[in-house]
Amino acid sequence: MSSGRFIAVDGADTAAFAMKQIDPDVVAAYPITPQTEIVMKFSEYVANGEVKTRYVTVESEHSAMSACVAAAAAGARAMTATAANGLALMWEILYIAASYRLPIIMGVANRALSGPINIHGDHSDAMGARDSGWVQLYSENNQEVYDNYIMALKIAEHKDVMLPVMVNQDGFITSHSVENVEPLTDEQVRDYIGKKPAHFKGLLTYGKPVTIGPLDLQDYYFEHKMQQHTAMQKVLPVIKEVQEDYFKKFNRKYEIIEKYKADDAEMVIVGMNSVMGTVKDLVDELREKGVKIGAIKPRVFRPFPKNEIADILKNFKAVAILDRADSFGSFAPLYAETLAAMYKFEKRPYIRSYIHGLGGRDTTMELLGTVANDLIKMKDSGEGHLSEAYLGVR
Amino acid sequence: MSKVFEITWYGRGGLGAKTGAILLADAAIAADKYVQAFPEYGPERQGAPLKVYNRISDDPIRLHTAVTEPNFIIVIDPSLLENINFEDELKEDGMILVNTDKNVDEIKKRMKTGKKNFKIYALDATAISMKHLGKNIPNIAILGGFAKITGLIRLDEIKKHLHAKLITKYGEDIIKKNVLALESAYEEVKQ
Incomplete structure (x- = not known):
């Protein structure tokens, strides 16, 4: 009961x-x-x-x-x-x-x-x-x-x-x-x-x-x-x-930036709010197939944890940044600020921007799977580095 | 993740699909399961077709997407039966519970199915609701049928939650009627 x-x-x-x-x-x-x-x-x-x-x-x-x-x-x-x-x-x-x-x-x-x-x-x-x-x-x-x-x-x-x-x-x-x-x-x-x-x-x-x-x-x-x-x-x-x-006090652990299966990851998907639950399920699915992928979830956007995020991301080979908002004519917000934070390092991972889910469009496992596939390609070839994608837009 | 049991309710605004999904979630939580219950929101209009989803699992549920290939489809309004593509939408060996005054053989003729194997159940939830509650709110009866078919939730768990939810607003008499509807449905649901 x-x-x-x-x-x-x-x-x-x-x-x-x-x-x-x-x-x-x-x-x-x-x-x-x-x-x-x-x-x-x-x-x-x-x-x-x-x-x-x-x-x-x-x-x-x-x-x-x-x-x-x-x-x-x-x-x-x-x-x-x-x-x-x-x-x-x-x-x-x-x-x-x-x-x-x-x-x-x-x-x-x-x-x-x-x-x-x-x-x-x-x-x-x-x-x-x-x-x-x-x-x-x-x-x-x-x-x-x-x-x-x-x-x-x-x-x-x-x-x-x-x-x-x-x-x-x-x-x-x-x-x-x-x-x-x-x-x-x-x-x-x-x-x-x-x-x-x-x-x-x-x-x-x-x-x-x-x-x-x-x-x-x-x-x-x-x-x-x-x-x-x-x-x-x-x-x-x-x-x-x-x-x-x-x-x-309550045995509930939260961090400014949550890391999920990131310790030995080569690639990570970064994003905020509800989509990150789905990303974690995707990470589990791909980990079973031997893909070294993880998830990074900033829980705080202001103030932007610039040093923390840069230090976490610097060692990965490929990073996908999910933004559920656009900045017309510029870079999406989380992507832009992450890029700026990473500039202090000489060696940086390949990074790609994904705008997703505008107006509540469902960000499905299949769509996120295409992001993971892009990362797998990008981590060795650099293909897609610094490009901006609109996930699932027709 | 494969252990997540997914349900899609097909109903119309006003028939209580959303309330049914929430009651199901309540009853599953009473059994220490993890749940989700959420509607697919379009413009909300009385009588307009709508979908509501449930997920039930022994482990925490992290997915935040619509349910696209459920284990179980509940058709709370039989007039929607022809519009659902069961072959595309339901998992192999999936289950379908239809609120209907017809028997399973009759409704099968109206359903779009293909190669996949499904188990189809019929329940006259509207008649049960009219008999015990005096109006067409079939969701309680549907829950009784669901409990019988799946064994995922128990009748006493649903009853407990009906009581907790309805007691202050409606009182013991209404709860008794709902419990009768629940029990009749549990007995009457047929494959």
Whole structure:
């Protein structure tokens, strides 16, 4: 019979469940597919009195993020969630949240941006927001969504960080797929996240009136941006520390970059979010045939773990980079940044870019198999090196 | 990986294929299995054809792709029967469960099959649903048939989860009716 370890939930409900256990002071959100279920489920928790959260219904995502900024500036734990065009509508406020150093947590059910209208999963929304100053975590499956939410709070509120964190998961592919999730107990989460740390007082305090966000021209704007850069540089060690602590407490191991069967691999496939589960199955299948292939999964895209990824990739013969977003007229995001990170080495592996799964197109085992075949050819001949492919496009 | 059991549900919006797949996942999790349940999303419209997928395994499931060659096909709306290419879509020795008031020989004539060997089962899940629940929500009966055919989930596991899921919203009476539908289907499903 059941050990009761698991609950069956889709990725959206997983996010809502983690939010319930965190029980933030304020949630302000506006529904958009495929994020809707997150805030719908969370609003049920509010209506049932299962959380103490002040739930602010707003008229747009722009207002949702503005309300979160205001709440966090007043010293409240604030959370929201969105997707695609909703994230786009938040745009200017994303930058403000980050530059005010407000540790807001936002779930993103990654979805293609219009046009044409498409409600399915790709990373064009989050990749567009990559320079907004937010930390970005990525989640392969619902379990990782859950654990990322809990860890995101610790990362965001760490005294060296104090930055907003975005927890990404693939729209529909995980957000609407029921999977096994092993949650922590409410008490474990409560103990783990604890009360707001003393340094998180908010920006506004009685008795010490200040003005936030006034005109900041040529005299100081540059220095303030430099501070954001400096803060971002402190994030990776904090994520590492949080992940190690999480492992010690709950025996769940996460790394900034997950390596799968990579130790003796000649070739690897690199990518983020749900596709990497399928890649791992492919790796197992090919390993049985004696193909020395592995998988590399960055779980953090901002800050970009440039030294870590370069050091991991430098010894392989051939590398395929999967991007679920394009950068029209340039290189795809993960590919571009990986290339830049590798430049410091004189000897570099052959690398090829694959854009896949735009608008939720299924990235099948067969398609990924063609990537592996390309790698096998490229590792000896260099054929395809530095070229850009669109996987399965007609 | 070969141990992953894959299921495709063919239904129409409003017939409860998605709820059925989720209940199946719940029951399998109660038996400590690993599961997935996810619909193929198009525009959602009442009455429009749709596919829902399940995966069940003893090991963690990592695949995040649509199911393209399942072990089991459930046809919850028999009007879709002619549109499914079983030969292309189902594994050799795959199983098919059809919600129908006809017998297996009659529905076989309407099905696109070829060289592959299939096991076909008929169950009048709609009649069972009408009798016990007073409306056409055949998914519960389908689960009873599935449990009997595959042995992958047990009736008591499904019952336990029906209870947990429905008790606050619908109460004991509705649960009893669902359990009757489940049990009748378990008895009535025929090859």
